[in-house]
Every structure is written in C-alpha cells, then in structure tokens.
Amino acid sequence: MAPNPKATVPDSKNIPHSHRLPANHREVQRIFSKLSRASLISLAIQWLAKKNRDFCRPFLLGDLGDEEEERDDELYTPAQSYEELQEIYKQLAGRKGGKREIQDRILEGDWRTGVSMYQLATADIQYLLDHTNSLRWTAKRLARIQGAKSAVLDMEVTNDSDHLPRFQAQTFMGNLARELTPLMKAHYLLMKVRTRPMTVLRVYMHDSPYSTESSLAADTGSDSARAVFFIWPNGSPFVYSSIANHLGQAIGDDGRHLRDIVQQAIPKAFSRPSARYQLAGTNFVTKSLDALLAYRGPGKSNAAAGGWGIFQDHSFSQNALDFITSQKGDPNEKPAASKPTAAPSKRALDPSETPEAKRKREIAEGRFGTSALPNDGRGLERFDIRIDDAFPQSSAQPDGNTSLPNNARPASRDRRKGRPSLLDRSMEEIEELQDSEAWVPDVRMVFQGSHVFAGIRQLVEQGIVDGEKMPAWMTGEAGVTVGVVKEGRIRMKKGNIPGV
Amino acid sequence: MSAMETLDNEIGDLQAKIAILQAHRANLSTILLSQPHLPARLEQRPVQHEGHRRKAAKLVEKQSKRNLENVYRACAGVTAFKVKDPDPYAVDDGNVLGVRIEVAISGRFIETYNVLFNRPDAQYKMMLKIHKHTIPPCIPLQALANKWLPMTRKDVETATEQNLVKFGRSLRKELVSWHMRLEAITKLRSEAGVEDEAARPEEAEEPAAGRVLNAFMSSDDESDEDDEELQRRRNSPVKIMELEADAAGREITLTWTNGRVGIMKVTKDGEVEKAVVKDEDGTRDAALGRKAIGRIEGLVQRLAA
CATH class of the missing domain: 1.10.287 (Helix Hairpins)
Incomplete structure (x- = not known):
C-alpha cells in the first residue's frame, strides 16, 4: 500500500532544514524584527547562494499558480530567477534605507510562502554574532568519566594520547539525533563561526511527536523559548550553553526542561566506547561571549586571569632575543600606538595627579595588571561569593550557640522561593561545618554591574577599597563568577588545575 | 581637500620616521x-x-x-624565576615559583609559556602545586601534573615524590611539538595552494557566520546532479580544495574538488598515523589512505604522486 502523503504519523525523524514556518509565525517575526538591515541583506544573499538554495527556496514567478496570476495589487512582484533576486539584494545593499523595507521584502515578498528552518536558524545565529552580549551563557566542561580500569591509563601522556574529546561534525550530529529523537523532534544547525574560534549548535525544539511542516506551524500556545544554543570553543574541553530567549521573554519550565534534555544528550554524543564524558560545571556564568572566550576559551588566558594576565600578554616577559631595555616602562612615549583601553597611561599624563593618587593607581596596576579595564570587552556582569570562614571568635560568641544556626538554616531555605542557587551548601559541606566547632554563618555577596572587576579596580584607584589588603578574588583572578571563599581564597576542587 | 591629505601624509611619514629613529636609538643605546x-x-x-x-x-x-x-x-628553553603574589591571603606568604618555557620555531622565538607554582603545604615545603599557568587547554597539563607533580593527601605520612625537572621537560616537549605541528600544517596549506581560513583578511561583505557543518541534504531529494558548478568541478583536474586541522593539530581533514574527503590522524611528533580517504559516493580509497601514512611534512606530495 502506498503511503498516504497527507497522513501525519508520529515518526523518528529530525526536522529537515527545508521545512517552512509561515512568515507570520511568532518565532519568525521575533527573530527577523531583531536583525539589522545589513544583517538581513547579507543573510538573504547567503540564502540565495547556490549551495543553500535547496533549504531556502524563495517565491519565484514560476511558483505562481494559474488562478492567482496577474494580481496587480501585489506589492512585491515575484522575481524570475535566483540570479535576479541576488541582483536585487545586492542593489539594496548598496543603497541606504530603513531596515523595515528589507524585512517586509523578505517576509511578504520573496519568502511569502514561509521561512525555512534553515533560514530561521541562520538568522538567529546571525543575531547572536551581531550582539554577543544578548544571551546568558553557562560554561561547562566535558570531563572524562574515570573508570576504575582506565584511571591508570589516563595518567599516561604518550605520543598519540588524546585528552580532549574529539569533535567530528557528522558523527556528533548523528549521535545527538539518536539520543534526542525518541524524546522530541528538533531542528539542528551546526555552524563553524568565521570571526571567532568556535562552533555553534542551534537546536530548535519542537515538542511534538510529528516532524511535519503543519505540526511545526501549529501554535502550541505556550510562549516559552524554543531554541537553545551550544558553543564549542575550538581546541578546548568547554561547552557554553544558553536558552535563546527574546528580550523580555520568560524562560519557562518547559524551555528549561527541554534544554536539560539536550544538555544531557551532548556528553553522550561525544562519548565513544572506552571514553565516556560528562558535563561538569565550571562556576562560570556570563553574558559576554568575549569574556567566555577569555576565561574558558582555547587560549592562554584561562588560568591567568586578573593580575596574572601579565604572564600571558607578554607584558611580563619580552621575547628572549629582545635585549632593548631603554624603552620599557615608558607608556607615555607612544600614546597613539597603544590601544584605547590603556586608561592608566592617559591618567599618567595628567599633571595634577597627587603622589597619593599615583600610589593608589600603581597599587591597582600591581593587583590587576592589564586586566579589568573599562572597555576591554570582557566584562562580567555578576559575581557571586559565599564566605565560608568561621565567625570571628573575638567578638565573644558563646560556644553554646553553635548548633542553633545550623538547625535554623534548612527552614530559612524553605522560605526562599525559586530554584536553588549554585551557592547553596552541598550536603558534604553542611556535614563538614557541623563537625567543626566554629559558627559559620551563611554570608553571601553579590557584585553586579556592567563590568564588575573594572569597577573594583576603580574603587581601588579611588582609595575606597584598600588595594593592598584586598583579597585576590576581588581582582577576578580566580576566574569564576560563582565561588566560595575560605581563608581569603576561592575554594577549588582538590588536585584540579585551574583552567584546563 | 588635497592640501589636508598631503599634510596628513606628511605627518604620517614623520611619525613613521620618528618611530624608526627611536627604535634605532634604543638599539644603539x-x-x-x-x-x-x-x-x-x-x-x-x-x-x-x-x-x-x-x-x-x-x-x-x-x-x-x-x-x-x-x-x-x-639557550636553556626552560627557566625558573621567582614571583611575589600580591594577595595578602596567599599561601606560603605569596612565594611563587615561575617556570618559563620558550618555544622557538625555525630560528625565532614565537611564544613564551609560564607555569606558576606555590607551596600550599606548610608541612612539606618541597611540594609544589600549580597555582596559575598560561598553557592552552589543548596541552594535557592535568595529565602531566598528575604524573610528575602528584599531591600528597592529607592522611598520608610521607611526601609523594615530585619531579619538577621531568615535568618541565615533558611540558616543553608537548608545547614545542604542538607548535611544530601547526607550523607543518600551515606549510601544507601553502603547498596545497589553499588559503588559510583564519589568515584571510576581513572583508566587509563577507558574513561573520561561517560554514554550516550539517548542511547535507537528506538522500531522498538528491537531485542536484545538474548543478553546473559541480559539473565543472568534476571535469577539471582533481586537487585539494580545503585543508582543515583541529586546534591541537592532531587531525587533518582534506577535501578534494571531486568531493573526496580524507581524515588523517597525526601523532604528537608529526607522523600521520592513520588515514581514511573516502570518495564522494562513500567508497573507501584504500590506496590513497595508505599513501598518506608517513611524516606530516610530505603529505601533500605523497597524495599528489
């Protein structure tokens, strides 16, 4: 019996690139209205390129049916061919004009029959690359699960050993789809980014057993974010994940749940027999992609943040064959050549600087080095700290009271609504505290702003924060946005080396 | 307008001259x-x-x-130095030992890497722990540290043996071989006549987004046989169209103009260890795969022969 093409049956396929959403679909409207004119034009030209035509079929003159031919009230006459359309968009690119013009042309003219999933995904990624601070990212690390047998083997560094998970696009996509299709239908787009060293995966989640176009277009009613992004910086074990919510759109439990499903599938898709991976947290959440690449990226800067940055940007050690000593330490000599970020050198030119201010500036320079400058683009907007030191005994706390706050704590947590914070004490930590004698109150600190550590640096320069007594975590050199401080230092896992 | 331009040019020239003279003076001094x-x-x-x-x-x-x-x-390649940690809460009064590794490729020092150690254990003063470092994540630092700089657990009485010299030596080997692999891959690219994706100058009209990796069509609507470009490519002599490598320089992916794809696994010392070459229709080209095995340096010549 020939299969009926109209029937919708639950199946186990992915949503293909060429499935279309109607142009007035909420998701389509949202994404397209965010993009700039230049981005829209560049996208349209990309879609019309030969290799993408199968996924982004525009509405051409040949597509007009007989009955609807010759309608004069048409705002946009369909083009004859792909080449003609490409020409039109190239002309539009050379001209000035509003962004609305392009958006309407795409949605009501050339792609009036619908926007394919491929187009939607590329448009969403384009927005992400245009606005690198638009989403909140969580950095995770793909960590090898240590088997009892393989533990010894893993220590060995041989000529052909591999410590990073291998990333093969086809294999990875196949594995991921195999993990996910029984649970949901999804559209995947995996893209290598040209301007930054990373690979982006966008997963559009479709919570339905069907993978047909009509089920895609159907309004599910819930208005939560549908897409999730994952980014792999090249040559590193990290993964950044984010829900692609639009401005002001709430991330519902649905969206979060679907993201978790995808997130759980990712390490499985990376795993091979005898090399299994899991996602481990790295205590790092930020909105800035550039900060992510600096703190959890493929380069030298992961474990040399804050003042230690001088070790990775050559300001500490010159080239081994550079013998010239005279020009060093003389930033005034070439103010034009240095980057506009060099705020201290600007200040050094200021003749009214008092010796006291100069000393503070130098202290700040000593503690922060070349980091934490206001426009370095690596701003962290939130920094959460829990202080786990014992309450100072000198303030005459009688020992008898110690058990009371410990008992009171669970009750206070119940009162708080919402999800548990990353900073909540784990069971082991609570046990550890109960074993010790001292009273350790649950003190938390949050620093918030557009660039937290640049702010602290300014406070040090102004003398509000004592730069010499300030603990190191206030300079950002711990490289985390969520951390627990004990004895003035951020706690780290035993035996772990930072930044790998 | 032109007067302004000439003035600007003159100023630019003068500034360039000043820079040259300053460099000269620094050199002479x-x-x-x-x-x-x-x-x-x-x-x-x-x-x-x-x-x-x-x-x-x-x-x-x-x-x-x-x-x-x-x-x-x-001359030494690996040198040590002392640093003072400005953190008032630093362990061991902020005494930090730095180890600096120089990487020299073809007669130039191209990069310096630092590993900074502190001594967290007051009891065992000789125990070193990595405090900060500038080693990229594609170098197996954790594994090397596990091997040569194991940490003593709290309940163990005797100190574990650590060997800083061997650690430095093996870390340097990893770093240098990584840079040499990358160098060899750049050379392969120029031999194959393909331009480096990253080195290409930024062009305004080129989109920031890059290549879509899963843009393959599902098999049921494969009808692009009449595609002119594909046809043209098929008729022209087969050559390497793309040469890509991962950040660690351990895997090379070659794409030929006729749709043939080869993936080569490279060992750390630059030997092509395994190679799989598949034609467009999915059949494996075992002969070409065997040819690829050998030193990374002659890969393009071996495949072309």
Whole structure:
C-alpha cells in the first residue's frame, strides 16, 4: 500500500532544514524584527547562494499558480530567477534605507510562502554574532568519566594520547539525533563561526511527536523559548550553553526542561566506547561571549586571569632575543600606538595627579595588571561569593550557640522561593561545618554591574577599597563568577588545575 | 581637500620616521650599554656629577641583567624565576615559583609559556602545586601534573615524590611539538595552494557566520546532479580544495574538488598515523589512505604522486 502523503504519523525523524514556518509565525517575526538591515541583506544573499538554495527556496514567478496570476495589487512582484533576486539584494545593499523595507521584502515578498528552518536558524545565529552580549551563557566542561580500569591509563601522556574529546561534525550530529529523537523532534544547525574560534549548535525544539511542516506551524500556545544554543570553543574541553530567549521573554519550565534534555544528550554524543564524558560545571556564568572566550576559551588566558594576565600578554616577559631595555616602562612615549583601553597611561599624563593618587593607581596596576579595564570587552556582569570562614571568635560568641544556626538554616531555605542557587551548601559541606566547632554563618555577596572587576579596580584607584589588603578574588583572578571563599581564597576542587 | 591629505601624509611619514629613529636609538643605546668593561671604565673615569655616574651604572646593571636572563632563556628553553603574589591571603606568604618555557620555531622565538607554582603545604615545603599557568587547554597539563607533580593527601605520612625537572621537560616537549605541528600544517596549506581560513583578511561583505557543518541534504531529494558548478568541478583536474586541522593539530581533514574527503590522524611528533580517504559516493580509497601514512611534512606530495 502506498503511503498516504497527507497522513501525519508520529515518526523518528529530525526536522529537515527545508521545512517552512509561515512568515507570520511568532518565532519568525521575533527573530527577523531583531536583525539589522545589513544583517538581513547579507543573510538573504547567503540564502540565495547556490549551495543553500535547496533549504531556502524563495517565491519565484514560476511558483505562481494559474488562478492567482496577474494580481496587480501585489506589492512585491515575484522575481524570475535566483540570479535576479541576488541582483536585487545586492542593489539594496548598496543603497541606504530603513531596515523595515528589507524585512517586509523578505517576509511578504520573496519568502511569502514561509521561512525555512534553515533560514530561521541562520538568522538567529546571525543575531547572536551581531550582539554577543544578548544571551546568558553557562560554561561547562566535558570531563572524562574515570573508570576504575582506565584511571591508570589516563595518567599516561604518550605520543598519540588524546585528552580532549574529539569533535567530528557528522558523527556528533548523528549521535545527538539518536539520543534526542525518541524524546522530541528538533531542528539542528551546526555552524563553524568565521570571526571567532568556535562552533555553534542551534537546536530548535519542537515538542511534538510529528516532524511535519503543519505540526511545526501549529501554535502550541505556550510562549516559552524554543531554541537553545551550544558553543564549542575550538581546541578546548568547554561547552557554553544558553536558552535563546527574546528580550523580555520568560524562560519557562518547559524551555528549561527541554534544554536539560539536550544538555544531557551532548556528553553522550561525544562519548565513544572506552571514553565516556560528562558535563561538569565550571562556576562560570556570563553574558559576554568575549569574556567566555577569555576565561574558558582555547587560549592562554584561562588560568591567568586578573593580575596574572601579565604572564600571558607578554607584558611580563619580552621575547628572549629582545635585549632593548631603554624603552620599557615608558607608556607615555607612544600614546597613539597603544590601544584605547590603556586608561592608566592617559591618567599618567595628567599633571595634577597627587603622589597619593599615583600610589593608589600603581597599587591597582600591581593587583590587576592589564586586566579589568573599562572597555576591554570582557566584562562580567555578576559575581557571586559565599564566605565560608568561621565567625570571628573575638567578638565573644558563646560556644553554646553553635548548633542553633545550623538547625535554623534548612527552614530559612524553605522560605526562599525559586530554584536553588549554585551557592547553596552541598550536603558534604553542611556535614563538614557541623563537625567543626566554629559558627559559620551563611554570608553571601553579590557584585553586579556592567563590568564588575573594572569597577573594583576603580574603587581601588579611588582609595575606597584598600588595594593592598584586598583579597585576590576581588581582582577576578580566580576566574569564576560563582565561588566560595575560605581563608581569603576561592575554594577549588582538590588536585584540579585551574583552567584546563 | 588635497592640501589636508598631503599634510596628513606628511605627518604620517614623520611619525613613521620618528618611530624608526627611536627604535634605532634604543638599539644603539643597548649596544653601548652592553659593552664589556663598561662598569669598570665608568668607575675609573672622572665625571662632573656623581649622580650621573650612579645613574649610568644603574642602567648598565639593568642591561647586563637583561642580557644574562636572555642568554639563559634563549639557550636553556626552560627557566625558573621567582614571583611575589600580591594577595595578602596567599599561601606560603605569596612565594611563587615561575617556570618559563620558550618555544622557538625555525630560528625565532614565537611564544613564551609560564607555569606558576606555590607551596600550599606548610608541612612539606618541597611540594609544589600549580597555582596559575598560561598553557592552552589543548596541552594535557592535568595529565602531566598528575604524573610528575602528584599531591600528597592529607592522611598520608610521607611526601609523594615530585619531579619538577621531568615535568618541565615533558611540558616543553608537548608545547614545542604542538607548535611544530601547526607550523607543518600551515606549510601544507601553502603547498596545497589553499588559503588559510583564519589568515584571510576581513572583508566587509563577507558574513561573520561561517560554514554550516550539517548542511547535507537528506538522500531522498538528491537531485542536484545538474548543478553546473559541480559539473565543472568534476571535469577539471582533481586537487585539494580545503585543508582543515583541529586546534591541537592532531587531525587533518582534506577535501578534494571531486568531493573526496580524507581524515588523517597525526601523532604528537608529526607522523600521520592513520588515514581514511573516502570518495564522494562513500567508497573507501584504500590506496590513497595508505599513501598518506608517513611524516606530516610530505603529505601533500605523497597524495599528489
């Protein structure tokens, strides 16, 4: 019996690139209205390129049916061919004009029959690359699960050993789809980014057993974010994940749940027999992609943040064959050549600087080095700290009271609504505290702003924060946005080396 | 308008000239300060101001220190230095030992990597722990540290043996071989006549987004046989169209103009260890795969032969 093409049956396929959403679909409207004119034009030209035509079929003159031919009230006459359309968009690119013009042309003219999933995904990624601070990212690390047998083997560094998970696009996509299709239908787009060293995966989640176009277009009613992004910086074990919510759109439990499903599938898709991976947290959440690449990226800067940055940007050690000593330490000599970020050198030119201010500036320079400058683009907007030191005994706390706050704590947590914070004490930590004698109150600190550590640096320069007594975590050199401080230092896992 | 331009050009020229002269002056003063017996002569000759003599002696001392440091760095490759951690809460009063690794490729020092150690355990003063470092994540630092710098657990009585020298040596080997692989891959690219994706200058009209990796069509609507470009490609002689490598330089992906794809696994010392070459229709080209095995340097020639 020939299969009926109209029937919708639950199946186990992915949503293909060429499935279309109607142009007035909420998701389509949202994404397209965010993009700039230049981005829209560049996208349209990309879609019309030969290799993408199968996924982004525009509405051409040949597509007009007989009955609807010759309608004069048409705002946009369909083009004859792909080449003609490409020409039109190239002309539009050379001209000035509003962004609305392009958006309407795409949605009501050339792609009036619908926007394919491929187009939607590329448009969403384009927005992400245009606005690198638009989403909140969580950095995770793909960590090898240590088997009892393989533990010894893993220590060995041989000529052909591999410590990073291998990333093969086809294999990875196949594995991921195999993990996910029984649970949901999804559209995947995996893209290598040209301007930054990373690979982006966008997963559009479709919570339905069907993978047909009509089920895609159907309004599910819930208005939560549908897409999730994952980014792999090249040559590193990290993964950044984010829900692609639009401005002001709430991330519902649905969206979060679907993201978790995808997130759980990712390490499985990376795993091979005898090399299994899991996602481990790295205590790092930020909105800035550039900060992510600096703190959890493929380069030298992961474990040399804050003042230690001088070790990775050559300001500490010159080239081994550079013998010239005279020009060093003389930033005034070439103010034009240095980057506009060099705020201290600007200040050094200021003749009214008092010796006291100069000393503070130098202290700040000593503690922060070349980091934490206001426009370095690596701003962290939130920094959460829990202080786990014992309450100072000198303030005459009688020992008898110690058990009371410990008992009171669970009750206070119940009162708080919402999800548990990353900073909540784990069971082991609570046990550890109960074993010790001292009273350790649950003190938390949050620093918030557009660039937290640049702010602290300014406070040090102004003398509000004592730069010499300030603990190191206030300079950002711990490289985390969520951390627990004990004895003035951020706690780290035993035996772990930072930044790998 | 043109007058403004000529003025701007003149200013630019002058600034360039100033920069050249300044570099020249710095060079000359370095040569002067590095003269042998200069301190002794400074001591002997009479000077008008004692302050000038002291200043000159200071400069000479600074220069000779730099010279000594550079000679050690250039000749040894791995050098150690001391750092003071400014953190008032730092362990061991902020004493930090730095290990610096120089990477030299084809006669130039191209990169310096640092590993900074502290001594967290007051009981075992010889135990070193990595505090900060600038090693990229594609180098197996954790595994090397596990092997050569194991940490003693709290309940163990005796200190575990650590070997900083062997750690430095193996880390340097990893770093140098990584850079050499990357260098070899750049060379392969120029041999194959493909341009480097990253080195290409930024063009305004080119989109920031890159290549879509899963843009393959599902098999049921494969009908692009009549695609002109594909046809043209098929008729022209087969050559390498793309050469890609991962960040660690351990895997090379080659794409030929006829749709043939080869993936090569490279060992750390630059040997192509395994290779799989598949034609467009999915059949494996075992002969070409066998040809690829060997040193990474001659890969393109071997495949073309």
